Amino acid sequence: MMTAPVTASFDRMWADLGPVGRVGSGGYRRFAWTREDHTLREWFAGECAARGLDLVEDRMGNQWAWWWDGPGTVDDAVRQGNPGVAIGSHLDSVPDGGAYDGPLGVVSSLTVVDALRESGIQPDRPLAVVNFVDEEGARFGVACAGSRVITGAMTAERALGLTDHDGVSMADALVAAGRDPGAVGRDEEALRRVGAFVELHVEQGRALVDLGAPVAVASDIWPHGRWRFDFPGEANHAGTTRLEDRQDAMLGYADLVLGARRVAQTRGCVATVGKVAVTPGGVNAIPSQVTGWLDSRGADEGQVRATVEELRSRAGDFGATVTEESWTATTRFDEGLSNRLRTALGSDEELSVPVLGTGAGHDAGILATAGVPAAMLFVRNPTGVSHSPEEFAERDDCHAGVDALTTCVTDLVTS
Numbered sequence: 001m002m003t004a005p006v007t008a009s010f011d012r013m014w015a016d017l018g019p020v021g022r023v024g025s026g027g028y029r030r031f032a033w034t035r036e037d038h039t040l041r042e043w044f045a046g047e048c049a050a051r052g053l054d055l056v057e058d059r060m061g062n063q064w065a066w067w068w069d070g071p072g073t074v075d076d077a078v079r080q081g082n083p084g085v086a087i088g089s090h091l092d093s094v095p096d097g098g099a100y101d102g103p104l105g106v107v108s109s110l111t112v113v114d115a116l117r118e119s120g121i122q123p124d125r126p127l128a129v130v131n132f133v134d135e136e137g138a139r140f141g142v143a144c145a146g147s148r149v150i151t152g153a154m155t156a157e158r159a160l161g162l163t164d165h166d167g168v169s170m171a172d173a174l175v176a177a178g179r180d181p182g183a184v185g186r187d188e189e190a191l192r193r194v195g196a197f198v199e200l201h202v203e204q205g206r207a208l209v210d211l212g213a214p215v216a217v218a219s220d221i222w223p224h225g226r227w228r229f230d231f232p233g234e235a236n237h238a239g240t241t242r243l244e245d246r247q248d249a250m251l252g253y254a255d256l257v258l259g260a261r262r263v264a265q266t267r268g269c270v271a272t273v274g275k276v277a278v279t280p281g282g283v284n285a286i287p288s289q290v291t292g293w294l295d296s297r298g299a300d301e302g303q304v305r306a307t308v309e310e311l312r313s314r315a316g317d318f319g320a321t322v323t324e325e326s327w328t329a330t331t332r333f334d335e336g337l338s339n340r341l342r343t344a345l346g347s348d349e350e351l352s353v354p355v356l357g358t359g360a361g362h363d364a365g366i367l368a369t370a371g372v373p374a375a376m377l378f379v380r381n382p383t384g385v386s387h388s389p390e391e392f393a394e395r396d397d398c399h400a401g402v403d404a405l406t407t408c409v410t411d412l413v414t415s
């Protein structure tokens with residue numbers, strides 16, 4: 001259990017972050033390489049300095065704060081077959097996002113350092129707290145940009161060319177933030193230091209509420225993808241064109257929206273049409289073209305594929321063309337590491353610490369795909385809501401999360 005000073009440390013850091021980037025809705029706007037982001041990065045650097053951690057930035061600007069009092073440098077330890085353990089998350093947010101998605105993991109990880117020191121634990125291998133940059137992709141449209149670039153999942157060229165809502169490229173945003181876009185790129189050296197990564201995150205659903213447990217270990221990230229449906233029609237006058245003479249592109253789109261819900265339900269998946277573009281877009285004009293974007297995910301890859309195929313075939317009846325814009329297969333977290341966390345948390349028997357899959361992407365998933373052993377812990381969210389000011393975690397559950405992470409890290413860094 002956390003001692004009073006450790007609890008106070010968590011609470012103080014949580015209170016510190018409260019006002020940064022908060023907007024009228026009660027939510028947060030903390031976008032990559034903005035003034036708010038700068039404030040958060042400086043805050044992180046300050047917390048790390050106060051703990052005597054050695055802060056290094058990788059080639060995308062992710063902040064890694066190392067604790068290593070052993071012989072030689074962190075790189076020496078890695079060379080001697082003793083790679084580090086990293087814990088952390090991100091501090092950026094979606095537009096009007098909640099307080100917990102990201103910051104809970106960063107603050108909990110910094111608190112773990114305090115808890116280890118409070119109990120006099122000296123790590124036998126390097127330990128890092130990491131703040132990943134641009135996890136939400138709220139500004140430049142690609143989620144997990146920080147981890148994608150250093151793992152090579154996204155090239156520097158593509159990242160730097162991404163533009164925000166105002167047409168500012170990531171390259172220009174980096175320059176404006178006083179950074180060198182030329183330094184951006186894959187960073188094998190940064191990754192080589194990491195033998196295991198554990199990301200603690202607020203749960204983005206209600207599973208732990210239903211299970212009555214404060215903390216879970218993650219199993220995998222659901223397969224997910226995005227598809228563009230283009231429905232053709234013919235523009236014409238909304239008053240003078242007889243119904244039977246119309247080719248109304250909106251009808252096929254309407255069928256897609258309702259069908260997505262029905263088909264996903266029968267196949268145990270989720271499907272969402274959250275974005276639509278109508279041409280010409282006049283109230284009194286029959287649409288000549290409607291484009292809808294479908295997002296579908298689910299625990300079972302085959303069922304997600306089947307959901308999309310069924311919708312593709314229905315859309316075909318309306319003459320639609322369907323384009324797959326992205327597809328990510330199931331991301332499995334490292335089984336050995338996840339089992340070790342479960343054992344450390346005292347669950348030799350099945351299900352005493354719940355194991356959950358998630359429909360959301362995370363830096364831990366990007367690292368796992370790149371071959372870095374990665375695992376996640378989830379903390380109960382009583383509203384089940386995320387990416388909204390409604391996102392929440394009880395103070396006691398936050399503390400339980402820190403306790404769980406401390407237990408796991410203690411197991412990982414002591415031999």
Ligand SMILES: [Zn+2]
Binds near residue numbers: 101102201362
């Ligand atoms: Zn997150």
